[in-house]
Amino acid sequence: MDTLHPLVDALISLMLVIGALFTLVGGIGLARFGDFFMRLHAPTKATTLGVGGVLIAAMIYSWASGRFGVPELLITLFLFITAPVSANLMAKAALHLKVQSKAGRPAVFDDGAETPGKQG
Amino acid sequence: MATGTSHPKRWLAHPFMSATIAASWLLLQQSFAVPQLITAAVLALVLPRVLAGFLGPQVKVSSWATVVRFTGIVLWDIVVSNITVAKIVLNPAREPRPAWVPVSLDIRHPNGIALLATIITTTPGTVSCVIDEDRHEILVHALDCTDPAALAQDIKNRYERPLREIFE
Numbered sequence: 001m002d003t004l005h006p007l008v009d010a011l012i013s014l015m016l017v018i019g020a021l022f023t024l025v026g027g028i029g030l031a032r033f034g035d036f037f038m039r040l041h042a043p044t045k046a047t048t049l050g051v052g053g054v055l056i057a058a059m060i061y062s063w064a065s066g067r068f069g070v071p072e073l074l075i076t077l078f079l080f081i082t083a084p085v086s087a088n089l090m091a092k093a094a095l096h097l098k099v100q101s102k103a104g105r106p107a108v109f110d111d112g113a114e115t116p117g118k119q120g
Numbered sequence: 121m122a123t124g125t126s127h128p129k130r131w132l133a134h135p136f137m138s139a140t141i142a143a144s145w146l147l148l149q150q151s152f153a154v155p156q157l158i159t160a161a162v163l164a165l166v167l168p169r170v171l172a173g174f175l176g177p178q179v180k181v182s183s184w185a186t187v188v189r190f191t192g193i194v195l196w197d198i199v200v201s202n203i204t205v206a207k208i209v210l211n212p213a214r215e216p217r218p219a220w221v222p223v224s225l226d227i228r229h230p231n232g233i234a235l236l237a238t239i240i241t242t243t244p245g246t247v248s249c250v251i252d253e254d255r256h257e258i259l260v261h262a263l264d265c266t267d268p269a270a271l272a273q274d275i276k277n278r279y280e281r282p283l284r285e286i287f288e
Contacts, residue, residue, distance in 0.1 A: 025205075028210070037247070037249070037261045041205065041245065044241055044242060044247060049244075070147060071148065074144060074147055074148060083242070084241035084242060087241050088248060091249035095250065103218040104220070106259055
């Protein structure tokens, strides 16, 4: 295996560190936040900049070692398609089960016991 | 949904989708060998036809310049709001103030609504929880928001308007 230019090495490391940092922040958020809906925000963060950073690092590495580094883009595409759908389904299920939320229960969604005039 | 009967089943009714499927397959295989090319062609032809009942009419993109500009805006927003949310998470003194934000929709194209909901969720700090197609409304959960009306207006100006330009 041939060695990479030190600058390319540094760039790859930087992107890996950025990706790892944001994934860590996502994890801390998951542990720290108080209710289900706030915890839902953590995975959306980890899948954007967290995975994004690691993927950019992988692509730079592929290009620098002379390979065609586009397949990594597919991971981004698949995440972009699947992550919001699962978040949406979990949120729907949680609303249906009336899971406690620090933001209260959304006025528009209160099925049955609607509170008129609370929110426009 | 009984749209499958109203739309006649045609081959290549969704050329953009077919192209995406074929390209994805070839990229996954990392090869342009003949067997892979044949598989890609078969998938590109068969999958959209099998799924025709769920797809609705073909999407016509009216402005590719807007698509490019909008992609840039969304990517930039993802980076910025990642940093904003990271600050909230890492500051122990900072309690986030979550809120429900109903966003009323002017966009009517189903693919446009789906894409808008996806973008809202992918941008850190907001998750689209309920997409109400009868009320034309997306119910968004915001991680830290003191002014729901302003956030809703922001989403409409920043994301919905370009999406309408693209789809309608």
